[in-house]
Amino acid sequence: MTTDTDEAARHRAKMEKRKAVQDAEVASKTIEKGLLIVNTGPGKGKSTAAFGLALRALGHGWRVGVVQFIKGAWDTGERRALEAFGDRVAWHTMGEGFTWETQDKARDIAAATRAFDKARELMADPTIGLVVLDELNIALRYDYLPLDEVVAALAGRREGLHVVVTGRNAKPELIAAADLVTEMGQVKHHFAAGVKAQRGIEF
Structure with missing residues (x-):
């Protein structure tokens, strides 16, 4: 027994x-090195995970840079929370809304180009330890930016810098260059039941 x-x-x-x-x-x-991290897939939470990582980095005293490529000037909870850290967060919302909202490819290309110029600037800043490139995958999906140049810039980033790229449909070339790729699956989503985007959950 x-x-x-x-x-x-x-x-x-x-x-x-x-x-x-x-x-x-x-x-x-x-080995200790700066990582290129990609959060992709059809499931919810890609940007949320990136901002959680930003919060972790801030908890260790780092400076963090954020560039939002597609989302327009939404009043989001994550922006409010992270901007409370003052100059330790460099936040830049550079998009003009989703492509179905602007309906102007030339305008979207121009906005994405400005956003990636800002991303290069943040990646070159030696005081920043983590850069979040929110929805960059969407800009690449619609060919708003030259894929080879973007991948080369990310792969050639300065030593020790961590970069997180979010958005659905990550390009195979970016996945190949990344150190860590997480694909978020969708099992169930409340939108399908008619639930709208809600403050504190979606934004």
């Missing part, structure tokens, strides 16, 4: 083995 004491001993032995494996795995990781 198995006693609680036996069960506890088995569990402890199992966890000791697991810890040894984990410790060895962690000890084998010796």
